[in-house]
Amino acid sequence: MKQNRKLVLEDGTFFVGEAIGSDVDQSGEVVFNTGMTGYQEIITDPSYCGQIVTFTYPMIGNYGFNRDDYETVKPSIHGVVVKEANEYPSNFRNEETLHEFLSAHGIPGIQGVDTRKLTKHIRKEGSMKGAFTSVEEPIEAVVARLRDTSFSRNVVARVSTIKPYVVPGRGHRVVLVDFGMKHGILREFTKRHCHVTVVPYNTSAEEIRRLNPDGVLLSNGPGDPKDVQEAIEMVRTILEEYPTFGICLGHQLIALACGANTEKMKFGHRGSNHPVKHIESGSVYMTSQNHGYAVVESSLSHTQLEVTQYALNDGTVEGLAHLVYPCFSAQYHPESAPGPEDSNELFDEFIEMMEEAKGREKVLCQNVQI
Numbered sequence: 074m075k076q077n078r079k080l081v082l083e084d085g086t087f088f089v090g091e092a093i094g095s096d097v098d099q100s101g102e103v104v105f106n107t108g109m110t111g112y113q114e115i116i117t118d119p120s121y122c123g124q125i126v127t128f129t130y131p132m133i134g135n136y137g138f139n140r141d142d143y144e145t146v147k148p149s150i151h152g153v154v155v156k157e158a159n160e161y162p163s164n165f166r167n168e169e170t171l172h173e174f175l176s177a178h179g180i181p182g183i184q185g186v187d188t189r190k191l192t193k194h195i196r197k198e199g200s201m202k203g204a205f206t207s208v209e210e211p212i213e214a215v216v217a218r219l220r221d222t223s224f225s226r227n228v229v230a231r232v233s234t235i236k237p238y239v240v241p242g243r244g245h246r247v248v249l250v251d252f253g254m255k256h257g258i259l260r261e262f263t264k265r266h267c268h269v270t271v272v273p274y275n276t277s278a279e280e281i282r283r284l285n286p287d288g289v290l291l292s293n294g295p296g297d298p299k300d301v302q303e304a305i306e307m308v309r310t311i312l313e314e315y316p317t318f319g320i321c322l323g324h325q326l327i328a329l330a331c332g333a334n335t336e337k338m339k340f341g342h343r344g345s346n347h348p349v350k351h352i353e354s355g356s357v358y359m360t361s362q363n364h365g366y367a368v369v370e371s372s373l374s375h376t377q378l379e380v381t382q383y384a385l386n387d388g389t390v391e392g393l394a395h396l397v398y399p400c401f402s403a404q405y406h407p408e409s410a411p412g413p414e415d416s417n418e419l420f421d422e423f424i425e426m427m428e429e430a431k432g433r434e435k436v437l438c439q440n441v442q443i
């Protein structure tokens with residue numbers, strides 16, 4: 074393997090390896106994902122906007138990239154770090170290699186890195202900034218540059234849709250607020266015949282009201298939830314008016330809108346086998362996760378939210394429900410893509426919630442007629 078690219082971390086730790094993908098010296102927050110499969114979905118998940126993802130599974134690219142598994146058409150990840158990038162994918166759906174895919178989308182990568190060492194370092198020291206550079210560039214210069222770089226606070230705006238669009242269906246009318254939506258979420262709604270209107274992240278409560286939805290879905294998305302202030306305002310209003318379901322960033326926005334707090338985690342949860350316990354049933358579900366922030370449990374005591382699910386690995390909050398309004402959320406990805414589909418039923422719960430709300434409306438109308 075060639076030694077023609079370096080990954081330098083903010084604390085001066087560096088890894089030398091072979092350049093793959095695009096030839097750009099990009100920087101980002103270095104995080105790790107432990108999934109054994111699903112690299113295409115991970116690389117195309119907009120929640121990774123601005124991040125450099127280290128894959129702990131040692132060979133990436135072995136089944137190639139195909140036309141079906143995109144989570145968004147235009148990836149916004151800032152780089153990938155792998156132990157070995159497979160050059161000869163073998164799969165009937167394969168269309169291009171990891172290297173070809175990354176090159177086509179301007180994403181840099183590196184192979185030949187001891188990803189186990191890098192992951193252990195991040196676990197110990199926490200996720201941190203990193204940059205790809207040439208092997209010649211002095212470490213001190215890169216570190217100084219990284220210290221001066223601050224992450225963009227505008228990542229949601231980069232990945233959200235600019236204009237609303239409709240994915241027609243004959244079922245419930247859902248307004249899906251796109252903070253960096255994975256296509257998997259849309260797939261779950263179309264599977265259930267919903268009529269989905271996807272709207273930009275900064276759509277106001279008034280604009281949503283004009284669409285007269287049966288329910289509102291707040292999608293996943295990149296960055297710090299506190300950076301999307303206009304959405305927090307909107308969520309505060311809509312959750313009192315419509316059945317509301319929040320996924321990942323959407324979950325965090327519901328918490329903030331209700332007066333709770335969120336915090337940055339040391340190294341986050343990114344993988345496809347995170348056990349989550351549902352308090353009411355006692356059941357444990359394997360979940361697909363990708364988040365670096367979490368809801369602060371102690372901040373929930375003065376809100377109208379209750380914890381419905383916990384992460385079994387570290388006890389962090391994984392699910393919330395509103396005590397008054399039909400509103401609930403999950404910190405993980407019930408749409409999977411990639412990962413287990415155990416929690417798919419949350420979409421059915423949301424459909425039931427919309428049905429119940431419609432039923433209540435009908436009774437109210439009948440009473441008025443009498």
Ligand SMILES: NC(=O)CC[C@H](N)C(=O)O
Nearest residue numbers: 293294296321322365366
């Ligand atoms: N997948 C997501 O929606 C991630 C939410 C948020 N950006 C976080 O890292 O916690």
